[in-house]
C-alpha cells in the first residue's frame with residue numbers, strides 16, 4: 065500500500081502483487097527471528113492482522129502445528145497465498161469489524177498501522193485480543209531519515225512527497241518511532257525492540273517494495289502538480305539505472321507481553 069488507504073485499481077493489481085512479495089521477501093527473515101526469540105510454539109493461537117500476501121501466516125501455520133491456529137485477516141484478500149487448514153483466512157477490516165477479546169497467544173502486524181488514521185484505537189484492539197501472557201509484535205516504518213537523504217532530482221521530489229506522506233494525509237510515516245511509547249502506555253511487560261536499514265537497489269526485494277510503490281504513486285504525484293509527467297518517468301529511470309543505490313527507511317519492530325494475571 066503506498067498512497068491508497070485500501071483498494072487497488074485493476075491496472076495496478078500486478079504491480080501491487082509483486083510489491084507485496086518483495087516486501088515479504090525483504091522483511092520475513094527478521095519477523096521469523098523475532099517470533100522464534102519470543103518462544104513461538106506448537107499449539108499457539110495467532111492473529112496476523114493485515115496479512116497482505118500471507119507469507120507470515122503460512123509460516124505461522126507450520127510453526128504452531130495442527131493443534132495451533134492462525135487467524136489471517138486483511139481488508140483485501142486477493143493477494144493472499146494458499147495456506148494450511150489450521151490457518152483461517154478472512155476478509156476483515158480491523159477498524160470496524162468485531163475483534164475477539166482474550167483469544168490469542170500472539171498478535172502480529174507489519175507495515176499496516178502507519179497507514180491507518182485509527183492506529184491508536186487499533187493497537188488497543190490488538191492488545192485486548194491477547195490472552196494474559198500473550199505477545200504483541202508490531203513492525204512499522206520510520207521515514208524521517210529516509211526522506212532527508214541526499215538524492216538526485218527529479219527523483220528527490222517524488223521521493224520526498226512519498227516519504228513524508230505529502231500525498232496521503234491519513235498516513236503517519238513515523239509511527240515506528242512512536243511504537244515503544246504505545247507499548248509503555250498499554251502496560252506491556254518485557255518490551256524489546258530492534259530497527260534496521262539496508263541498501264536499496266532496483267531488481268532486489270529490498271528496493272522494489274518502494275520502487276514499485278512509486279510506480280503506482282507517480283500518476284497521483286503528477287496530478288498533484290509536484291512533478292511533470294516527464295519528470296515522473298525520469299525519476300523512475302533514475303532509480304532503475306544500473307548501479308543506483310540508496311538507503312532504506314528505518315524498519316522498527318517492538319514487542320511486549322501482556323502481564324499474566
Ligand SMILES: C[S@@+](CC[C@H](N)C(=O)[O-])C[C@H]1O[C@@H](n2cnc3c(N)ncnc32)[C@H](O)[C@@H]1O
Pocket residue numbers: 065069070084087088091113114115116117137138139140156157158159173174175176179180
Ligand atoms: C503494506 S501492506 C503490508 C502487508 C503485510 N503485513 C506485509 O508486511 O507483508 C498493508 C496491508 O494492510 C492491509 N490493510 C489496510 N487497511 C486495513 C484494515 N483496515 N484492516 C485490515 N487490513 C488492512 C492492506 O490490504 C495490505 O495488505
